[in-house]
Amino acid sequence: MTAPLPVPFNDLKPKVAAHRAAIDRAIARVLDRGYFVLGPEVEAFEKELASAMGMKDAVSVGNGTDAIILALEARGIGPGDEVITSPMSAAFSALAISRLGATPVFGDIDPVTMNLDPQTIEARITSRTKAILPVHLYGHPADLDPIMDIAREHGLGVVEDACQAHGARYKGRPVGSVAGIGALSFYPTKNLGGVGDGGAILVDDPDVAQKLRKLRNGGQSERYQHEIIGTNSRLDEIQAAILRELLQTLDAETARRREIAERYFEAFRGIPLCLPEEQSYARAVYHLFVVRHPRRDAFMTALADRGVGTLIHYPVALHLQRAYATLGGKSGDRPNVEKAANEIVSLPVYPELTDAQVGVVIDAVKRAVDA
Ligand SMILES: Cc1ncc(COP(=O)(O)O)c(C=O)c1O
Structure with missing residues (x-):
């Protein structure tokens, strides 16, 4: 009898080994070019990601938390606002809301899907509620139609936290694309995971995409012209080059x-x-x-x-x-x-x-x- 194989909960070494040649090629490409921030790899990755996720555009950022923060900010969420979200998620979902000076308001979950139960949203809507942040937890879509109906009825925005659900589909449509704006994380263990931090916002409105590109880059419209108060949250060229390779599989x-x-x-x-x-x-x-x-x-x-x-x-x-x-x-x-x-x-x-x-x-x- 053979001894049982130990099975670690997660192990990134075989993943790296499987992709090693492609990763090495991607890194060499960037090093040889000598251009490391907001360059051709980021531009190409954003196009390829948007196309893979059935969305008009994708704006890459430093991590998934920033993707949620900036998506909410682009939807106008700020100090004093309330955002209804799931109490079962990586805390980063809610922390993103708090970082904007807004308050997360937690509904309860559906005990089968573990996602935000739409029936627990309406009772928590107040005059300060501005948006709903459903999370597609564990890679299973949240039930978006009833959430979108509630949002429409009460004039609220919806931002999808698709950080755990790259390519999952809700009624045939990739999550992150259904509400018009959604956040992805490329944290190494994610389904599309890089070799470091990374994130992106899927977005269908060109004006919102343009605002997000400013927000991630200090609010600049062009070099040294700061139109709005932005932050610094950019995906490295090396990370983008690697993610382009990994997106293919x-x-x-x-x-x-x-x-x-x-x-x-x-x-x-x-x-x-x-x-x-x-x-x-x-x-x-x-x-x-x-x-x-x-x-x-x-x-x-x-x-x-x-x-x-x-x-x-x-x-x-x-x-x-x-x-x-x-x-x-x-x-x-x-x-x-x-x-x-x-x-x-x-x-x-x-x-x-x-x-x-x-x-x-x-x-x-x-x-x-x-x-
Ligand atoms: C559901 C969910 N939202 C947000 C995040 C934050 O992503 P990141 O770690 O890239 O900031 C994560 C990952 O930790 C997540 O699983």
């Missing part, structure tokens, strides 16, 4: 993620484990494969004992984070997210997992489920 990697998810669904049918459910309106890209277990911590330990790494995305609902204590969120306020935060666990699902490693995860889960 995104579809194949998404297909592999879906294939691994399919193996999990098949193998875990009938065992006492709550699985994600792809909704009829959705084509998920499985950034994460998140299951629920009532004795989550014991389950995770039993998996670790069998060589399978897991993580929790996310253990603390955002209304209960210390940074948001001043908003007055209390335990019991949002029952769905609080229950989920105690039960969720993410299994390895990255495309470089070998079939043997997937087999190890399946075997370990089946044995650990009674933990």
Whole structure:
């Protein structure tokens, strides 16, 4: 009998190895050109990304958080405004709202999709509410139609946080493109992940795109002409060159993620484990494969004992984070997210997992489920 393969929760080394020649070529191209910020690689990447995501334009920035900040700012969100968002996300979604001097107002989640439940939005709308920030969590689209309906009815903007969902589709349309403006992150572990930080805003309005290009570059319309108060949030040429290479294999990697998810669904049918459910309106890209277990911590330990790494995305609902204590969120306020935060666990699902490693995860889960 062979010893079980250890399966780290994530491992970027095989990804780099698979793309090493292309990455080296991209870096050499930029070094040879000697042009490092806002040059031809960024320009080409933005065009290729927009085309891949079914959007008119894409504006690259330093990271996904900045993409959300600038998208909200371009939509006119500022000090004193309120933005309704999901309490289950990377905290960066909400922190982006706070960075503008606005206040995140947390709805509750749909316990099946873990995304912002549209039914929890309307009761939280006040005279200060300016926008809704749905998050396509784990690579599964949020239910956008009811959110867009509420936004239309109340005159609110919508910005999609698609940082975890590159290429996921809502009713056939790539997420990040449905509301007219959406944010992507290229953090290394993301479905389209670079070798450092990066982000982009997908945008359909040329005037908004132009404003975003100014905002990311100090508010300049041309060199040394600062028209508005911008920031410095630019994607490096090297990062853009690498992302151009990686974008070419995104579809194949998404297909592999879906294939691994399919193996999990098949193998875990009938065992006492709550699985994600792809909704009829959705084509998920499985950034994460998140299951629920009532004795989550014991389950995770039993998996670790069998060589399978897991993580929790996310253990603390955002209304209960210390940074948001001043908003007055209390335990019991949002029952769905609080229950989920105690039960969720993410299994390895990255495309470089070998079939043997997937087999190890399946075997370990089946044995650990009674933990
Ligand atoms: C849902 C979500 N929103 C926003 C972010 C922020 O992206 P970044 O880390 O590139 O700033 C992340 C990633 O951490 C994320 O997962």
